[in-house]
Amino acid sequence: MKLTILGCYAATPRTITNPTSQVLEIKNQMFLIDCGEGTQVQLRKHKIKFSRINHIFISHLHGDHFYGLVGLISTFMLLNRVNDLHVYGPKGIKELILMQLKASGSYTGYNLYFHELESTESEIVFEDEKVIVKTIPLKHRIYTNGYLFKEKNSKRKLNIEAVEKYNIETCYYQKIKSGGDITLEDGTLVSNNLLSFNPEPERSYAFCSDTVYNETILPIIEGVDTLYHESTFLETEAHLADKTMHTTAKQAATIAKKANAKTLVMGHYSTRYGNIELFKEEAQTIFDNIILADDGKEIKL
Known part of the structure; x- marks a missing residue:
């Protein structure tokens, strides 16, 4: 079970940082979570095989989380993809992507399925014999979901x-x-x-970005092995977190502690900060086991 951070910074891409996108490998399957600008460049840079990605999970329709999607879909077409591709995301994502493909005269030679979400309650959106994925309803400026990935019972x-x-x-x-x-x-x-x-214990990974501090997610992520939680601001800018409906490093650590998470991975940093170590220093006043996400980092879960 491995997490590769392709991008983990907020708002705009820069020459040295990328917006949100990550790849989760679990039970020999590869899931793409969010798809900000530059995602396919990062996939190439880190030698991740495009053909292994059959499921893409989009948290919400702010640009830094999905503007790379239509480009990736088009590249799959140019690479003569044959496997079905499933995209999970908020209602409206199908119209947005198909409109761009239609206007550019680009059509996929593979089956493209959209699974549009609009429930404000946690629901199962993907399940097979190895993995189950549930939504984590978040509170942001627009409709947003995180995703909980969990291994299913292994054989003895x-x-x-x-x-x-x-x-x-x-x-x-x-x-x-x-x-x-x-x-x-x-x-x-x-x-x-x-x-x-006995089989190996079931492992789990929760992705939570973007959201205000929100304790209603605690029952969903209780006891999660690894929690990725946005930490856009430091406490010195807590007023901006409230205004933009984001979370501070300290608040992310509080969620991890109350959820009894084993590990907290922090990301979605505002680019106003020059040193991301400040996020870890602030969060460790609440929660000890912290990993700072950074572009290109591989994390064994």
């Missing part, structure tokens, strides 16, 4: 020494991994806990 791990000891045939291995007991030829019942080990 085979205890090779035990299965060899009981001379269990390989055709029963999947049953053991699924939690089943085994009856031997002499009628002896061998309990599953003797034949297998």
